[in-house]
Amino acid sequence: MKFQRIKGTRDIYGKEYEILMEFYQRAKKTMDKFGYSFIITPTFEDVNLFIHSTGETTDIVEKEMYVFEDKGGRKVALRPEGTPSVLRAILENDIEIPCKVAYFANMFRHEKPQKGRFREFYQLGVEYIGYIDPLVDFEMFLIIRELMDIFEVKNYYFEVNSMGCIDDRKRYKEELKNYLSEKLEVLCNDCKRRFQRNPLRILDCKIDAEKIKDFPRITEFLCDGCAEHFEKLKMYLNKNNIKFSINPKLVRGIDYYTKTVFEVKSGRLGAQDALGGGGRYDGLMKIIGGPDTPACGFAMGMERIMLASEYKLPYEKDLIFIVYTSPELKEKAYNLYLFLTKETLKCDIVLDTKSLKSQMRRANKKGAKYVVILGEEEEKMGGYKIKDMEKGEEKFIKKENLPDYFKNI
RNA sequence: GUGGGCGUAGCUCAACUGGCAGAGCGCCAGACUGUGGCUCUGGUGGUUGGGGGUUCAAGUCCCCUCGCCCACCCCA
Known part of the structure; x- marks a missing residue:
């Protein structure tokens, strides 16, 4: 009897293992410098944690989660992302807020594998919980810049957008729906379906991009507070010479984001060009039963980092x-x-x-x-x-x- | 979940319109009587991803299935 690994999983050994561990060591050192402490949370959690935080209508929860029932009849999910677990752990262990946490862990999503995408993959995640200050958002970019440096990733670029607060988004959704309702007939079938469920996703559509060129920009619907937050972030980035472009279509596939969202991309990756992504999630802590606490974070895909990296193992003859x-x-x-x-x-x-x-x-x-x-x-x-x-x-x-x-x- | 490409020796790949499954590299050993690399010589190596069908005959044609790659969707 011969066995093979489950589709979309990998055996990491030899040089690749050495590189992954080297990257972990380097990331650990960097995060230490910025005052973050590492955390290990369980590989699986109550499925409801993800349903409530990641979001019921997201693809991740709707069709990509590995869900099973354990022998005690509990509905359990292999973690598809790290943020919900980290927040849960902070609440459950009464970890003092504000806090800065990082993790290096495997994640699971039942997607069809392709270049830079696997069903089990490793993420380096960073969460900064407790402040509404745009300096926190800015720090994410600073950290990523340093990580890209130590991972020897050269040609990366930032895309940034603001989703506003809950109210902003509600108003914007209406506006977008208004705009799209006139075009609905010419849109592709996927977009017609999205119109009801999650109209923001239509912005992502590549087929219909031309037809909705003059869509309303969310940044024009931000309240004063959110607009100022976004302006300050942009100012910090400019002052520190962190180059970015504003992508008004960047909405991300996770429900909990508010205000700042961003992605780091690379041209070396093929279609899955996001090395990492994240944003602010001011409402999430409350959603999972904690105090109303602002926070911001991001995660990077280590397999993609390794694809984009120019790092070579040192030639040690010892x-x-x-x-x-x-x-x-x-x-x-x-x-x-x-x-x-x-x-x-x-x-x-x-x-x-x-x-x-x-x-x-x-x-x-x-x-x-x-x-x-x-x-x-x-x-x-x-x-x-x-x-x-x-x-x-x-x-x-x-x-x-x-x-x-x-x-x- | 949908599309396209591909599965032949450990690896990279050959094998015309169906007609004896091959090469290079690797691996093992010898040339070199206790000594690696380079060279030469020899050897090992296969259920052609799996199952079924058509045929005198299938790596090749047909059906099913599994896997890999790339793209869509979505994301890290």
Whole structure:
């Protein structure tokens, strides 16, 4: 019986694993600098958490969630995004607000896989909870700029829009519906369906883009407070030389956003060009039963980051390979291997009895810098032969001098 | 969920209108009597994704199914 992984999932190993972990380390360091603390929340939650926060009419909840019933009859969902869980955790653990939280975790969405899109994927998420100040929104851009830097992503760009507050959006929705009702007949079937359920989504439609060119801009329907918030953000961005363009069609697929929304995009990705996205969600905390608390955040897709990144793993040749000339010496060789690992040196050894030649071949293939040779002759002389694989030189060394020999490689 | 492309050795791919499943790389070994890379020589390697059908004969044609890639939808 042979098995294969579930569609849209991946095995991450070898170089890709090393890169992902390196990126995690770097992100951790950056988030530490900005004063964020990391959090791990459960992989699955009560399905209602997402229904109420992400939004009942969103594609994510409507058709992309992995939902199942556990043995206790609870309806459970694999998390499709991180923000609801983080807010839930803050409330449940009475974490003091304001707070700054980050996470690095796998997310699950039942979509058809394509370039840069998987059913299980990794996100780096950042949430800043507690302030209405547009400086918070601005900080998201600052952090992303720094992350793009350390992930070595070069050609990225920001798109920004404002969704206004709940009231603004209500008024805008009416206005948009008015405008669209005259065009409804010429729109595609998807858009006709969206008209009732979620008219904002029609702005996203590529088929009908031409037909609705002169749609009303939401930024013209913002209340004074939201307009000022947006102006301040733009000012901060300009002052700090963060380039962005305003995309009045950017509405995002999650219901809870208010005021600022944004995406980071890359030209290197194909159709799924968003490296990350986020925005302000001032109403969400209240929706899930907490105090009325403003917040802002974003998430980035690590697989997409890796696609867009120019980062190359450093070429570290520091492996020490142990070889032995006869089966009788195997256990001695293995003890040497154990000894060296205690010295925290990177080493390896083959256990199936093979010719010295074959062991040397293996050492070379694994990229060994040094080979320690255990042989009968060397045994008699109380030491080992060490071969420098780059120079091809060999040197005899006494057993007691071995640790020192590798001290400064 | 909808469309298009594709599944042949570990990898990259050949195999005309149906006619004995192949190459390169890799892997293993020898040339080199305790020593890697380079070179040469030999060897290993397959239920042609799976199932069914048509045929004397199917990698090739037909149907079903699974998977991968790309796009739509939507998003990270």
